[in-house]
Each structure stands twice: as structure tokens, then as C-alpha cells.
Amino acid sequence: MKQSRSTRAAWIAVSAALLGLAAPLTTSVPASATGPSIxxxxxxxxGLDPRQECATVEVPMDYADPGGRKIDIVISRIPSDKPAARRGALLMIPGGPGGSSLNDPSGKGQKLPQDVRDAYDLIGFAPRGLAPSTSVSCGLDHGDLATSKLRPWPAPDGSVTENMATARRTAAACARNGGELIRHISTVDEARDIDRVRAALGERRLSAWGVSYGTYVGAVYSQLFPHRTDRVVLDSNDNPDPSRVSRAWLAGHETGVEDTFPEFAKWASAPGNRDRVAETAAEVRPLFLRLAARLDRAPIPWPGANPEELNGNVLRQTMLDSLSSPSRFPTLAKLMLAARNGTVPPAPVAPPEPVLQNVAAVGAATLCNDVAWPTSAAEYQKGVTKSRTEHPLTAGMPRNAMICAAWPYSPRQAPVRITAHGPSTILLVQNERDVVAPLSGALKLRDALGRRAVMVTVDSTGHDAYLANGNACGDRVVSRFLATGERPNEDTYCA
Known part of the structure; x- marks a missing residue:
């Protein structure tokens, strides 16, 4: 579930990179020898590296009708730093769905070791539906753009009635305002777009670095086009369960929070921590649950925020976002301290509403077009009630109804089943404690890929392992693989 610096959890990713979207200028230069059609x-x-270039690749809106309407996919490139050592192109596949990697060649791509930057042209892209590629919007009400609303948090008493009403309202808006393109946004469509980008680049095979939801995209691409892949790194891995797909990702938050919250509790109770919330780690969890319950009963006004109150679900959503990286732990601690005092911090700064609308539409379309979701309120209520008992920190959200419960369109193709068929060119890297993509789900992808993959499990906390929240051992293994193709002979643990 998100993104250069994304909040990809279940389904919406809003990246800092999206605030400065890159697009081709009206004047362009002739294509280099890399590819004849770019x-x-x-x-x-x-803030872009002056070497970064942009271009547009035209693809079919509907791959079942390749001669029909075309849409644009905007891509970016920073060429290899050492053309004599160039191996090919490394596509950075963003999280989300709803994330963009368009600015990643200038951003996280520059954190890659020099020998990796020598070996590849770094390629980013804005997936279909996401500006500046041909874009979509559902035109949602402002209140429905709140992350605590987009995520299906139940009512304080555990009822899903309001969630079902929200699903019907937002799905109807997407059907009304999304146009024909919103029916043609899915993981399989994105994988096929990637192969069109590969061909336009003039590459026989494509290397890739997929993060979060991008691991599922990368796995699907490798399944559909196994002999067009070179070295593939899948980082912070999603469960590929073909019967549930995104429902499994959402459900994984139960485990992810339980895996990760103890690390926050240790940090939030450490002596000398200026944002210390408790004397001992054991006190932090019950304190959080008490505060959430109090805010359920008596929300605190929060002018400028969306919604304009600090309620229990806003606190829970902040927890989910903050556990994605230890660097975000202070955000949750400060909000807990404020809530305990009956106050609020300054309202968080939101991206421009058109960006939120665009990201929300792409996220919804992808999740709902990938697999059919149940439509029965009773089925969701049963799951939520059970989840609230077993996992009180997530309060039933991971089993609840979201927009897909009322999506008006049926999936146009069955989800891709990930298998071990194809070349053994995939390296998985996974933090042991990841709130967004928990280790338990990553192991499902590892099992599905079989002999095609080797997995490096990293003793670290946070989402996005490689060159971000992992450790030096894991980073070395991934960098060596990208630069030389050398992988461990078997699954490896990086302490």
C-alpha cells in the first residue's frame, strides 16, 4: 500500500514528490539511441536533478482494444553516470496505489551506490490515471478525502453502517466523474504499461526496484513477462493472495501494528525522550487505547484539519501512519501528549486538493478493479467485530468495508496468480517489523515465487527497507545484486 516518502498503507498514497509533479515541457529534444519512439x-x-529528462509514452487505454483510444504515460530518466559500464534501465516502481516515481531518479535514485548508477539509466513514471499522465478524479466531497475516512475505520461502537454509506457515496462519485478511464486502471494494466515503456526505451529486458504496492506490480510484471525482466528487487512486500489481493493487504495491518507498536512503546518511554509519553513501555499501549476511547466519546475541535476534530479514529490513523518509520514516531507521541492535555497541535498541512482527488481516484480504481469485494454489510460487520476483539489497536478497520464494497464495475480480468515459473532473477528485501507490509504477508510472496527468488529479512523497523528503514547489511546485499547480479545462495537474515 505507498511512494517516495509515501503513506501507502491500505490504499492511498500521497507522496511529497507529488507536490512538485514533473511533466514534459512543450519543446523536446530528439530521442537518443536508447529508443526510437521516445x-x-x-x-x-x-528541486530536480538538472540531468533528469521527461517524455511521454502512448499506450492503449483498453488492452482488449489496442487500436482504440490512447492515453499518455509520463516517464523520466537520468542516464547512466558511466555509459561504458551501462547494463540497461532500472525502473523504479512506486507504492500506493496512487504513488508516483516520476521524481525518483532525482530523489531516492541518487542514494544508490555509484556502481549501480553507473550500471543503469534510472527510470521513473507516473502510472496511468495519475497526473501528469492522463489523469482521473472522482470529485469526492472534501470530507471524504480525509485519510481517516478513506480508510474504513468503524464507528466508535464498531458499527459499519456509516462505512457502507460512505462506500456507496464515494463509489457513485467515481462512476459519475471518473469517465471511461477509471474502469481501466488496475495492476495488470500498469504491468502492461510497463512493458510498453520497456519497448519504447529500446530495452530487451528491464530491471526494476519496486517498493510496497510496487512489489505486487513487479511480481505481476515478472509473471506476465518473465523473459523481459532482468534484475528485480522487491522491497517491503505485499501478500499476493489472488483470492483477496488488496483485502489481504488491508487485513495485514492487524499483524503489522502488533509487530511494530512495541518498538514505538520502547521509544516513547525511553528516559531523556523529549516526547516521552509514559514511564515504561508496558504503559504505552493501554494509554493509547484509553486516549482513543476518550476521543471517541469527546472529540477535540481541530480547526484546519480534515476532519476538523481530533477523534479516536484520527488518533488511530495517525498511529498507523507514524509506525511506518521510526522517524515518524514523534508525530504520534506529540498527538498523544496533546490529547492527554485536551489540546491539539497545529493542523497538518495537506497536499493541494486536486492532488488528493487524483491520488484517491487512482487508489480506489486499482483496488476495486483488481478483485471483487464483498457487498454484504453483515459480512463486514462480522469481520470487524472479531477483529476489534483480537486486535484492539486497529479497532476493526482492517476487516471493514471501503469504497470497493459498492464499486459499480466488475473486474475485467482475474487477478494474476504469482508462481515459480520464470527465470530466477528476483531478490526480496523485507524488514522484520513493517506496519504496512508485514513479514507474514511478505513470506506469502516469497513462497509463491519459489525458486525464482531469494529473500533477505532485515532486523529493522519501518516500511521501505532498502536505503531507507533497513540496515547496512541488507543494503549491501541489494546493492551488490543490482550492480553485479550476485545474490545469496539461500534466504538470508540481516541482524
């Missing part, structure tokens, strides 16, 4: 030009946006 005209590289400048990129719009701030």
Missing part, C-alpha cells in the same frame, strides 16, 4: 525533453518541477 522524445526526451525537460521536466517541470522544483
Amino acid at each position: 522524445d526526451w525533453g525537460g521536466c517541470e518541477g522544483s
